[in-house]
Amino acid sequence: AATILLSGSGHVKTTFLQAAGYPSTMNFGTSSTTTWGNVKMRVALALDNTGSMQDNGKIVALRNAVAGSGGLIDQLSALSKNNGDVYISVIPFAKVVNVGSSNYGKNYIDWTDWLNPPTTQPNNGSTQAKLPMNWHAVGPGARCPWTNNNGGFTCTTSPTSSSNTTYIPSSGTYSGYICPSVDYNSHTVYNGCWVSTQVGTGVFCSGSSSCACPTNSSGSAVSGCGCTGSGSSRSCTGKLYTHDWTQPGPNDLVDNKNQPRVTAVVGWTNNQWTATNQTPTVVNNWQQPSTNPINTWTGCVTDRTQPNDATGVLPTTSDVTTLFPANEYYENGSAYCSNNASPQLEPIIPLSYDWTSLKNAVNAMQPTGGTDQSVGLAWAWQSLLVGGPLNTPAEDSNSTYNRVIILLSDGLNTEDRWPDYGDGSSQASGNPIDARQTLQCQNLQAAKDSKGAPMFTIYTIQVNTSSPPDPTSTVLKNCASTPDKFYMLTSSSQIVTTFNTIGTALSKLRLAK
Incomplete structure (x- = not known):
């Protein structure tokens, strides 16, 4: 020392x-x-990289405040006598964070959502896609059974394609493939298709007046399909198709040995919907190579499964709710985590004292998608935890650590993993995204170190340059460790001065004797 x-x-x-x-x-x-020398500092910067940061020079001001000459990185690095005295992590966030596509083999990733079809997604009910009653009659040439108003997506011509189609392809490599488009509600890409495999002819729907044949491009019932009766006596007959989802099923022991298995439900028993058999139970059994294996993932992760979206528990493979769900975030025509995206949501930088690399990462930040402060805060928290997914350096038992989180956002939360909570423009009634973040902040504030003192010091910054201005974010204000650590800014120029103020506060030394 x-x-x-x-x-x-x-x-x-x-x-x-x-x-x-x-x-x-x-x-x-x-x-x-x-x-x-016996007091060390670790600072996590959770920085808003959403689309609105392009307005009023906010993203430029943020870059200058953190990575400019005399900015926060310069202030904090000046306190470091030896490497490791001060560490900084950078967590750019939008609706997701980008942990880097090269990490697809890490055991902290939950692949459930990424691999599964739209009918097996955490959509809280109202936006959950459901298989249509005539599902087992849907095949090549039939009209796509979904619209943006019915399921939240349409059909495409091939897996993960941006070319929408009204009718299921009836020729070529992807004949009979029912491939969902980008989800209108969750702004995510699905990474598979249902494949139509004819297994004969027979009754595919009975016992309801809603039973009907799929239609073709002429508006007529598809070839070979017909219905008789009415009401509870109605019955429809035609070609029967099964529809496995093109990710390896639990019985696949040959292909994709390193690929997680998909157990999604893909149809009804006996390939038939009935009034007494309304719940599909047949499990996916695709045993061919995946149409989109996990090594094509671009690096996005979203909120953890509740309740661990609000905790700092470390991920463990024995409990899937502690893992971080892979996501293929796509909004405004951009797959924001992709290396080919312009702009790209920059990958997070774990704790580092490579000041040049940290500055380069901050200066590369660009405005991207919607706002989920909670996912940025979650990864700022993880970046400070030893034993977590970011290989946080071990702590010396002879040293005291100041663990600091600085969360900056220029807007209110608008979307997260759960589409029912927000549509990208606003939250649902009751502010459910804020409610989850409030619980997260309370858990973060309640965390204690080995001496029983608060483990983290939290600064929160709301940049409110909108006209008319947004209301004060209650969740941001209350997330700060103390009232004086919440900053409400009304101009971009205040970003630089605020970070300077925080840097000065962090730089103060206590006279020990």
Whole structure:
């Protein structure tokens, strides 16, 4: 450890004491020594990279405040006598964070959503896609059974394609492939297709007046399909198709040995919907190579499964709710985590004292998609935890650690993993995204170190340059460790001064003796 000696001296005029023979001034001096080196600092920067940061020069001001000359990185790096005295992590966030596509083999990733079809997604009910009653009659040439208003997606001509189609392809490599488009509700790409495999002819729907044949491009029932009766006596007959999803099923022991298995439900027993058999139970059994294996993932991860979206528990393979769900975020025509995206949501930078690399990462930040402060905060938290997914350096038991999180956002939360909570423009009634983040902040504030003291110091910054201005974010305000650590900014120029103020506060040394 280093020591710092602070000395001071001065004098006092002795106007009244001169009469007693004292000199006209009396000198004094004092000094104090502090030990510097056993207190170390680790700072996580959760920085808003959403689309609105392009307005009013906010993203430029943020880059300057953090990575510019004399900015926060310069301030904090100046406190480091030895490598490791100060660490900084950078967590750019939008609706997701980008942990880097090269990490597809890591065991902290939950592949459930990424691999599964739209009918097996955490959509809370109202936006959950469901298989249509005539599902087992849907095949090549039939109209796509979904629309944006019915399921939240349409059909495409091939896996993960951007070319939409009204009718299921009836020729070529992807004949009979029912491939979902980007999801209109969750702004995600699905990474597979249902494949139509004819298994004969027969009844595919009975017992409901809603039973009907799929239609073709002429608006007529598909070839060979017909219905009789009405009401509960109605029955429809035609070609029967099964529809496995093109990710390896649990019985696949040959192909894709390193690929997680998909157990999604893909149809009804006996390939038939009935009034007494309304719940599909047949499990996916695709045993051919995946149409989109996990090594094509671009690096996006989203909120963890509740309740761990609001905790700092470390991921463990024995509990899938502790893992971080892979996501293929796609909004405004961009797959924001892709290396080919322009702009790209920059990958997170774990704790580092490579000041040049940290500055380069901040200066590369660009405005991207929608706002989910919680996912940025979650990864700022993880970046400070030893034993977590970001290989956080071990802590020395002989040192004291100041663990700091700085969360900056220029807007209110608009979307997260659950489409029912927000549509990308606004939250649902009751602010459910904020409610989850509120719980997260409370858990973060309640975390204690080995001595029972608060483990983290949290600064929060709301940049409110909208006209008319957004309301004060209650969740941001209350997330700060103390009221004086919440900053409401009304102009981009205040970003630089605020980070300077925080940097100065973090730089203060305590005189020890």
